[in-house]
Amino acid sequence: MVTVRAPATSANLGSGFDVFGAALSRPADVVTVERADRTTIEVTGVGAQYIPEDPEGNTVGAVVEALDAPAHIHIDKGVRPASGLGSSAASAAGAAVALNRLYDRGYSREELVPIAAEGEAVVSGVAHSDNVAPSLLGGFTVTTTDGTHSVDARVPLVVCLPDVAVSTRDARRVVPETASMDDLVETVGNAATLAVGMCRSDPTLVGAGMSDPIVTPERARLITGYDAVHDAALAAGATGVTVSGAGPAVVAACREGSRQAIAAAMLDAFAEADIDARAYQTRIGRGATVLEE
Ligand SMILES: Nc1ncnc2c1ncn2[C@@H]1O[C@H](COP(=O)(O)OP(=O)(O)OP(=O)(O)O)[C@@H](O)[C@H]1O
Numbered sequence: 001m002v003t004v005r006a007p008a009t010s011a012n013l014g015s016g017f018d019v020f021g022a023a024l025s026r027p028a029d030v031v032t033v034e035r036a037d038r039t040t041i042e043v044t045g046v047g048a049q050y051i052p053e054d055p056e057g058n059t060v061g062a063v064v065e066a067l068d069a070p071a072h073i074h075i076d077k078g079v080r081p082a083s084g085l086g087s088s089a090a091s092a093a094g095a096a097v098a099l100n101r102l103y104d105r106g107y108s109r110e111e112l113v114p115i116a117a118e119g120e121a122v123v124s125g126v127a128h129s130d131n132v133a134p135s136l137l138g139g140f141t142v143t144t145t146d147g148t149h150s151v152d153a154r155v156p157l158v159v160c161l162p163d164v165a166v167s168t169r170d171a172r173r174v175v176p177e178t179a180s181m182d183d184l185v186e187t188v189g190n191a192a193t194l195a196v197g198m199c200r201s202d203p204t205l206v207g208a209g210m211s212d213p214i215v216t217p218e219r220a221r222l223i224t225g226y227d228a229v230h231d232a233a234l235a236a237g238a239t240g241v242t243v244s245g246a247g248p249a250v251v252a253a254c255r256e257g258s259r260q261a262i263a264a265a266m267l268d269a270f271a272e273a274d275i276d277a278r279a280y281q282t283r284i285g286r287g288a289t290v291l292e293e
């Protein structure tokens with residue numbers, strides 16, 4: 001038996017659509033696997049009632065296939081599905097690490113990225129790696145078709161999750177197919193600023209690089225209260241605010257000591273819009289960890 005804790009993640013970070021990701025110190029999924037002749041999946045925890053236990057519909061089913069590693073799998077969800085916090089990816093990353101150990105497959109964490117990403121294709125139609133990479137490797141990650149680079153950044157974050165669901169599949173439909181050269185130049189500048197900020201663990205640069213004129217404005221329209229929450233977080237001291245992954249979670253970069261005020265401001269703004277929400281005072285954290293084997 002192997003048990004793995006796999007963290008929630010925040011993908012895109014505004015300027016890095018389908019490329020940037022960050023592991024969050026909390027929340028997380030816990031995945032336990034035991035050898036079996038036939039794969040069975042049991043899901044408990046937050047939002048378990050919305051998650052298929054059929055291996056064909058669950059992200060971990062694709063990981064089992066890719067590793068040829070049938071198992072009884074128990075997923076204890078700490079990351080709510082359709083949250084923008086890499087819920088589907090956390091289970092896939094946890095299963096990839098656990099099954100790799102259980103069957104002694106010998107893959108490195110980097111090699112597990114495309115394997116865990118197969119699970120993302122099951123739920124969103126695209127095997128994007130920007131959530132599974134940070135959940136596997138920890139820190140801030142940059143994923144391209146050539147592979148993944150990670151930086152052990154230390155930046156405090158607040159993630160505010162409204163009590164509404166946005167599926168990644170739906171949120172990908174609003175992504176523009178084209179962009180102007182001006183918007184691309186602005187995005188590249190912001191992405192480069194954010195990456196330098198991550199290398200220096202500098203929340204000011206990270207926040208400054210989070211804005212994006214192409215994808216985020218379209219995604220923000222799907223989140224009731226987004227503009228007010230964005231402005232409230234900045235007024236409370238956040239250095240930058242954007243949609244987390246495909247939403248509806250909203251992520252704010254923070255300086256040390258400011259997270260409590262920022263979390264309260266974001267919750268108040270969602271409440272003003274009649275939306276219940278919860279806030280995680282979190283930070284960029286480590287990747288999946290083996291708890292027991
Ligand atoms: N193990 C799993 N954990 C969570 N969701 C799963 C899992 N397997 C399948 N799903 C399905 O995936 C969908 C949620 O994934 P989706 O990508 O939309 O949200 P997310 O992973 O929280 O968000 P994001 O990728 O934007 O961070 C739901 O329809 C859910 O039923």
Ligand SMILES: N[C@@H](CCO)C(=O)O
Nearest residue numbers: 011018130168245246
């Ligand atoms: N890059 C993906 C992440 C989903 O969490 C998207 O924004 O659609």
